[in-house]
Structure formats: structure tokens, C-alpha cells
Amino acid sequence: ASPQLRRLKEQGCAVHTIGAYSPFHMLSYYKQLMAVLRAGHYDIVHAYNITRSWLLFLAARKCKVPIRLFHARTSKTDGKLPIQATYRLFIRLGTGLSTHLLANSEESGQFFFKGKPFRVIKNAIDLDAFAVSPEHRARRRSELGLEDGFVLGHVGRFTEAKNHGFLVDIFKEVLARDDTARLLLVGDGPLFQPVVDKVKLEGIEGKVRFAGARNDVPEWYCAMDVFVFPSLYEGYGNAAVEAQAAGLPVVASAAVPRTVVLTDRVHFMPASSSLADWAERILDTKGARSPRGGQEAIDSKGFGMDEASDSLYAYYRAICRKENE
The missing domain is CATH 3.40.50.2000 (Glycogen Phosphorylase B;)
Incomplete structure (x- = not known):
């Protein structure tokens, strides 16, 4: 296991490992996501990956996870036009299946969400x-x-x-x-x-x-x-x-x-x-x-890990409260 995974487990987090994503085994990947989500009874899923987030959101919607956060982290994508078009399709799918839009900068949010409202979340560091x-x-x-x-x-x-x-x-x-x-x-x-x-x-x-x-x-x-x-x-x-x-x-x-x-x-x-x-x-x-x-x-600008994690947790709680009103 990576140092990051070991640290998460040491802190009491449940870590679920599923098979690697492949376009040729998408149904298997989707079924594994469904199994994790059904067992966990989650309130929120929070996803970053361009190519796979939409599949997680689809499974989450099927499992009645009420809050689905799509988080933009780049202001452009690599590759030639056919690849760019594929990425754009995945972004549209992710945006449509999510309930809340987040970005790590204004540039990322504008690139992903094309005028839709989004919230900027600071990229904290240790x-x-x-x-x-x-x-x-x-x-x-x-x-x-x-x-x-x-x-x-x-x-x-x-x-x-x-x-x-x-x-x-x-x-x-x-x-x-x-x-x-x-x-x-x-x-x-x-x-x-x-x-x-x-x-x-x-x-x-x-x-x-x-x-x-x-x-x-x-x-x-x-x-x-x-x-x-x-x-x-x-x-x-x-x-x-x-x-x-x-x-x-x-x-x-x-x-x-x-x-x-x-x-x-x-x-x-x-x-x-x-x-x-x-x-x-x-x-x-x-x-x-x-x-x-x-x-x-x-740290004074809010990029320290403690302040940023507290801010994100407060956001999670706020949107959960609003969902339950």
C-alpha cells in the first residue's frame, strides 16, 4: 500500500480497493462501485477524475446518494482533437450527473463548467x-x-x-x-x-x-x-x-x-x-x-491543511443540512 493509503487507514478511514478502470471492462467497474456504495449508505460522493467521475455519479444516483460533487482540477486537457472531444463528453456527463460543482481555481471551473455556478475549494498542502x-x-x-x-x-x-x-x-x-x-x-x-x-x-x-x-x-x-x-x-x-x-x-x-x-x-x-x-x-x-x-x-491565506480541511468539512455539513431541510 502507498504511504497515503497507510496513513488513511491509521487515521481510521475505510479504504475500498476496486479493480483498475478500463473502457473494455466498464460494466465490471460499475458493478464494483455499486457494491461499495450500497454497503456504505453514503451521504456524499466527491470525485475528481475526468474520465471516470460520471460512472461513479451514475452508480451513486442509482444507489440514491443525494449529494454528488464534481471537482474540476485542470484548465485544459492534453491530446489531439478526438481525445479532446472524448474528454469534453466525459465532463458533460459528469456535470449532468452531479449535484454540486467545485473547482480548485476560477480557471478550472470556467473550463469545465462553461458558465454554470461552481465553488472554488483551495488546494491545501501540509x-x-x-x-x-x-x-x-x-x-x-x-x-x-x-x-x-x-x-x-x-x-x-x-x-x-x-x-x-x-x-x-x-x-x-x-x-x-x-x-x-x-x-x-x-x-x-x-x-x-x-x-x-x-x-x-x-x-x-x-x-x-x-x-x-x-x-x-x-x-x-x-x-x-x-x-x-x-x-x-x-x-x-x-x-x-x-x-x-x-x-x-x-x-x-x-x-x-x-x-x-x-x-x-x-x-x-x-x-x-x-x-x-x-x-x-x-x-x-x-x-x-x-x-x-x-x-x-x-497558512495566513487559508492554504494550510488544518484550515482547509475544516472549511471543506463545514461545506459538507452545510450541503447535507440543506439536503435534509
Whole structure:
């Protein structure tokens, strides 16, 4: 079991595991959902997944679950037109079968729900986990041979949205100006190997570190000096919030929602920015990393786990009361 599942079980949560979703075994998946919902007598189902939420809502409606929450978490979808059309169909189905609409940002809500009313729910993070640790910083930088380098970092899945290829181009431009620069990439995904191949083709494999998918992501933020976030689109941009909690300056594309700005260390690059513009802005952040982190500022804006979970629980109770009136 994953650390997250173990933690949920330790906290007394009931965790039901069902078979993996497949378009070729949709009926089996639906029957498993029905079995869980019938046994649980639930008041609420809360779903995030674009392709499968509608099926959960269909089962929930059949089982007379009165409240069905559809939660938008992206402002665009990857893929060519036929795939985009399929996603749009799933979103319409999910919207039609749900009773309440939620989003992690205004951008996500507008993309999903096309003018229908929705409620924005803040993406909380565990601020304690992102506390700045000199020990973690020293250990991770030593492991990767980054002790004296100026480390550009990124955390995220290797997908079209995250724009890793452009990030490598930005890094090359920074490297031309500062030969101590290094690039640290944390994550995995479908475009991982193409990015590895691009790094080799550019002849900079000795300057780039691939950490892969990690369960200890907060420690890796400690190894960075600046977080670079050149996304083509973002539903919210949680990694930018995590980076600020870890005390890092953030240099982000204009596509990242402005709601991620929770400290004074976030810099946005206009869409027209050249590689040289990106490099200069990144190099300007040298020394801007805060040794104290940004937890206090982020917590004060309601993004701490305790306040956000209390807020979500209060919302659940309010809609249940309204349903029972």
C-alpha cells in the first residue's frame, strides 16, 4: 500500500480497493462501485477524475446518494482533437450527473463548467512537510553532486502541459550565462524518456539530474535554489505553492493562475518572453531563497491543511443540512 493509503487507514478511514478502470471492462467497474456504495449508505460522493467521475455519479444516483460533487482540477486537457472531444463528453456527463460543482481555481471551473455556478475549494498542502531543512538540503545536494551549483528545480509529471522540453531550453540559456547552473527534475510520466533523450541530444546530461517519482518530494524542494514553472496550462499549480512553502522563488509562465501568488517571491513571464528573458529573470533570483520558508504567509491565506480541511468539512455539513431541510 502507498504511504497515503497507510496513513488513511491509521487515521481510521475505510479504504475500498476496486479493480483498475478500463473502457473494455466498464460494466465490471460499475458493478464494483455499486457494491461499495450500497454497503456504505453514503451521504456524499466527491470525485475528481475526468474520465471516470460520471460512472461513479451514475452508480451513486442509482444507489440514491443525494449529494454528488464534481471537482474540476485542470484548465485544459492534453491530446489531439478526438481525445479532446472524448474528454469534453466525459465532463458533460459528469456535470449532468452531479449535484454540486467545485473547482480548485476560477480557471478550472470556467473550463469545465462553461458558465454554470461552481465553488472554488483551495488546494491545501501540509505546510509542516515543507519546512526548510538545512539537513535535507545538504544531503540531497550531496547525493546529486550539487553542493556548489545554482539549482533550477521542477516538480511535476512529464506531460505536455508541464512543458519540460521548453524548460530544458531555458536551462541551456541559463547555463550559457552561469556554468555552475544545474537542473533538477522530480517526477515521471509519459514524456519522461523524450526529455531524457533531448537532454542527451543537447549534450548537457552531466548538468541535469532526474530524480524520478518520489514519495519524499518536500526534501527535494530543499535542494533547489529557484523553482521554474513554464507550464502551457494549469488548473491551479500546486507545485508553485509547495515551492513557496519551501522558501523558493518561483519563475512561472503567464499560463499559471495568479491565485498561486501567496508570497512576494513569484515572478510571471509574459507569453512573448524569449529564452534570454527567462534566463535573466531566473538568474535575478539568486540569493532570493528564504531560509525560513513561506509557511506562515501561506497558512495566513487559508492554504494550510488544518484550515482547509475544516472549511471543506463545514461545506459538507452545510450541503447535507440543506439536503435534509
